[in-house]
Amino acid sequence: DLTSSTDYATLNHIFTVPAGCSSIKISLLAKNAGDIVWFDSISLSDVVYDSGTVTIASTTTEYINTGLTQKSDCLVRISVYYSSGTAAVGEIILGNKQSIGTMKYSPAIGITDYSTKEVDAYGHYSITERTFSKKLSCNLLIANTSLDTVYALFTQYRSTAVVWVASTSYNSMVLYGFYRDFSITISYPNYSEASLEIEGLT
DSSP: OTTSOOOOOOOOOOOOOOTTOOOOOOOOTTOOTTOOOOOSOOOOOOOOOOOOOOOOOTTOOOOOOOOOOOOSSOOOOOOOOOTTSOOOOSOOOOOOOOOOOEEOSOOEEEEEEOOEEEEOTTSOEEEEOOOEEEEEEEEEEEEGGGHHHHHHHHHHTTTOOEEEESOTTOGGGEEEEEEEEEEEEOOSSSEEEEEEEEEEOO
16 A cells, blocks of 8 residues: 555664675565565675774764775775764765875964954954864975876866875874865975975865
8 A cells, every 4th residue: 555654674784604605595584475675785795804893082073094905896884873872974985095295294284264253343242153174284205206196196186175194193184175285396316395285175
């Protein structure tokens, strides 16, 4: 009866099979007559990487994992759980990683604040809090053997938002955004120096 209400339930089940197994049998013991059952996908591919359970502090805004092994065809499953309330995810980004050089000491980090602060003739301030974006500027050392490759990468992603990882030790040095300025000085026979400015998205 299409006019009656219908309850939908989804069950995800992950299981392992012995090494070398090429076929499986699924017994629908709980299936009742008339039930509709379908399978979106069944995969017997090996697990090449498993990060296990990762506990992230409630103040963390970014989490980066660079240990995934690249495969041409794979299924990635990400589960998010928040014990104290409803879990919220702004964006999940998957992609290839590429090293562009070695960051030199003294990088500068900060934010661009889009809040407004107005003052009237009597010195009374009116502040409207808005969002902000992270920013980072640093200098790099780039091997001249990879100079053209790095130059081509910046040309290719000149208008594309990507994840920039200046350091995995500090959450403030992981930005999702675009580069505002990039320039290379060929200073040495084997290495070049580059300056980079990154503007994060809000």
